[in-house]
Amino acid sequence: MILRRCLSASILALALAVSGCAANPSSSTLNLPGDTLSLYLDGAIVPVVPGGAPSTVVCSSLRSTGSTAPITLSVTGVPAGMTATFTQPPANGNFGTLLLTAVNTAAPGTFPLTVTATDGTATSTAKLTATIIPTDAITLAAATPAITVRQDGTPGSTAVTVSRSVGYTNPITITATGMPTGLTPTYTQPAAGTTGTVTFTTASTPAAPGTYNITLTASDGAATATTTVAVTVGVVLTVANANDTTLGISGQLREFMSTGFQPSTYNNGFFKSFASTTDLAALNPLHIRLQPVFGAIPWVANSLPAAASDWSFTGLDQTVQPVLAVGDKSPIFQIAKAPLFLDDASGHFIDNPTNLALLTTYAQNLVRYYNTGGFNVGSTHFQSASSQHITWWAIFNEPNLNNLTATQYIQLYNTLVPAMLAVDPTLKFVGLELSDYVSSTGVGQAASFLPQMVLPANAGGINAPMNAIATHFYGTCVQSATDASLFTGAAKLVSEVKYIEAQLATRSDLAGTPVWVTENNVNSDYALTTGFSSCTPTIQYVLDPRGTSTFFTAYRPLLFSQLGKAGAQSLYHFLYEGSQAYGEVNSGSAAKTLAYWTDYWLAHTFPWDGVSAGALLYKTSTTEATPTVDILAVHNLDNSVSLMVTNYAAASTADDNGAGNTRTVFVNLTALGTFSSATEVDLNGATSPTAGPTAATITPGSTLSLTFNGYGSSMFLLKP
Template sequence: MQRLLTLLSIACLVAVGLAVTRPGRAATDVVITVRASSAEGTLATRLGTQFAWPGSLDRAAGSRGRFNALAPGLVRINATTDGVPGLPLVMPAGITKGDWNFANLDAIVNDVRAAGGLVVLDIAYAPQWMWDCSTGAIRDTTFAEFASYMARVVSYYSLGSFVAEDGTTITNPAGTANRIGYWEVWNEPDQRALGCPPGGNPNINTDQYVAMWNASVPAMLAVDPAIKLVGPATSSAMPISAPDFLGALLANAKHKPDVVSFHAYGGWHNAQTDRFFFDGDTGCCGIAGIERGLIAVQAAAPGIPIWITELNVNSDSAADDPTQRPWTAFGAAWGASAFGRLARHGVQAIFEFQFANPSLRQLSLIEIDTGRPLLPYWRDYYLARSFPAGSTLLSTSSSNPEVETFAARSPESNVVRVLVVNRQVDSDSATGGGGLPATVRVTLQDLPRVGSVTVRRMDAATPLDTGPELQSLPASDSVTVDFSGYGLALIEFVPEAVPAARR
């Protein structure tokens, strides 16, 4: 997501509120059934996050530890020339031709690799010196210049060095240890670019995007044939009014994308209602719109993995939501709902935007100046551990469509984990409401002899420093969870061990 862009995007992440029923409001009785014997496929979804600037882990003592503990398997870096006042530039040679300074980009790559993650590098647009800012257009419409640039950046990470325009050899201090395997080429071509500061400029059109791809991708693959190419990274799945970049790419690319990507936000303005962020309006937006967009992209690109390389409640970057929805119980429920719905459709990766924004909590998992986790941090931490890729999806049902559920059997075991999300809005016009209370009865069928049951609940009362407490419950195939409003619960049913004599 670029700072100056207004996105008609869709997307999100998950959370739910549990607790004691609030006085004056009767809790809705909800029945959820999970069928352990009814498999519905294999979970493919991985959760990731991203950075746009270096130093995000250095402002507070605990930030690096929080990132390392989260240990996201995939981390996107959006390399731009968007320095924002006081922030360092990330795109190497992004302003001046030949100024091959990788220090800021390497700092982020080093942080990701130290935490055990794999980097997905997005070069957001052509460096500033490749634009004719008198017209706002790209200077070389063959994109040979940009292709040479991309080949050098790939060489820096895949080969450990490259020869610059002036004959100088630029060497990566890490050698090839920080090889980058995933490359997203361009960012949101359907939105304005930042090639001509300060106001930006019109981006390339669909024909130019295909020309850029067809020039750059072969040059990149010539350096490292094993890299994977990701695109088109549009601001939403199937833009309503924008040109069809995905269709143009799939029809005309010499090398089809190895992964198709798009961005997804529930809305784009802090004044939009709670209902809008969940359900959208007239076919647009909300988690419902993101879900429809994913299905449309899958139909357009059959057999190609789909990644949502930016996801959040709200793309508004002007100021934090005064009602604090994205980083509190509402955001936790929103993200959990998005995870369950998109994972069920087979999306292969979701990248929360972002780990620590320099100024906005609504675009963060932690507070950048304190290192304190926000509730969505704990949501993603436990979702990733409860539902690893390779789990077996199970059939579920809920008597209330706004109390959602998602269940899976863990790989190589019969442990069943159930996600319950209370996303009931106070009213269709509520903005920043607390959500409606609910009493949810979860029953597991077809798992003989449950040996133990645990529950973690996340809501407005969850302590942010330590996260949700693990509660052990009596062994049973039925559990009741009370929500005071927005929130989520993670329930684990562990089967009783079968004695050797009975095996």
């Protein structure tokens, strides 16, 4: 505050008595008999600072003896932009206060004011001069507080507006702070004016994608003002009008989606509870996988002599018969385990000539049961109720986890396959089915089997037909594995596919054998009967929800894209019905999950029948140095284009089932020409597991602009 010194009423009265004149030359006194009043101000010139603290003027009244009426103060002459308020004298009091304030934009100048005091009978006035002092003040505003730039150098701009105190014309300069490396600002400065422009551009090594809060500062050398703008750096993906023959199968995407069942004591009754196969068929699965284990292996005893009670297909067929009527009606039957009487106490096959002969008999009878009219045990005939045959057979499950060496597995395979072909020569076979993972040293499980399998057929290698070779990929066996580690782990799975392909290529009759991924999910762990983890038996099992959470809408599409580009020709969801960790639908209610809809739209956006030529893979590029966004683009046989963009950016490296980070993405389709129509399907955390996403019609242009609020995928079908 600017406070003027006060004069005591008694001193004023004494001064008047001695001098016989007024104490303030700007005051006037009405010398009337009876009630008289004189007003005195403690200053004749009062400075007022725009936007500053109030300036204070003390108003003193001298009245005739005995006069006690309340005094009221008022003022006239107050200019625009200035405000005058009073603290009125209290009842019977003689002192009040005038407060003068001015807004920032008040025009500087000198203004005469008249202050009036009245007690209802007597009146007195006094003059003062209020001077609004010119000040230097600036405000700054951005017309576009949210700006998007692209990593390819496409800039983003905002106009800025400054306001300043009247009379001040010092040049104003705008600067920006808080920018990441790789983002550069340029300016059109306001100088002596009031408007300018700030433009942001990424450098040749662009800033990482994301949103950055940038502070803009305006300064004229004395006064400053700031405002904040949010600058989003977007990823640019470009699709070239060229086939990338280094990807897939000679430049073709030949990858089908499928799913599987594990008939067992625990889930043989799924189709008894939920008989409809409509949702299963809607996935368009090829070669649905059947993997009978405990409680569904039909050879239950080896009596001597053989008895009809030794065999029971009841539990197994509760799953097999419905599946035989779905989709391509051509499932894969995996002879996952030997009959239990051929296993040791740990459930591992006891490999010896006698047991191998019995396992061969078991395999032959399975073929007879489903394909060639059945078989007899005594007077009892066993034959499938379906006329559909099972053409595809997989030989054993995960030999590396089930106590078989490469030599033992090759012998088992070379024994079973010819014996089964002797029953039905139309059969096709899938070999190996490893529990596969890549160690920290970069070595996958295939290295323990493939080098021996591809030895010459007469020198210890595979010597029976193998129509496909399979492996199983899971992201982890530990619930605490971070999201980021699972996404980066995709590269290891790609390297394993390429390793298998390279090993097969060393033998001319095995070169080009399709590599199938017949099990895939996020986490392979499950609970033992003790409640402990199967992977880490010293700790309690913890369900990993990422198999059906928002995370999955990025994880499965990323793997489909990366494995398909590496040449894998199938990707199977481990279980159609299961828990949150595994199921496309819930085993207890058949309710769909996000995993269901993710697989559904992968199969419908990138369909392949497993036989025909595949869609041509386009060459694509990204502006990201370390990718967090993936693109898959193919030219279909009908000249349409299928395209998928997946955001797998984690918000934090520590996230475990996080929501993902935001990304703005631009897909440059200029090289592909124009399209007449397009549809878009978005899979993310906002997708309803019950209803799934809705395919939306969009107007296609040369650039697709996408905003991801977290993990997810967007799939497009563009028609010429």
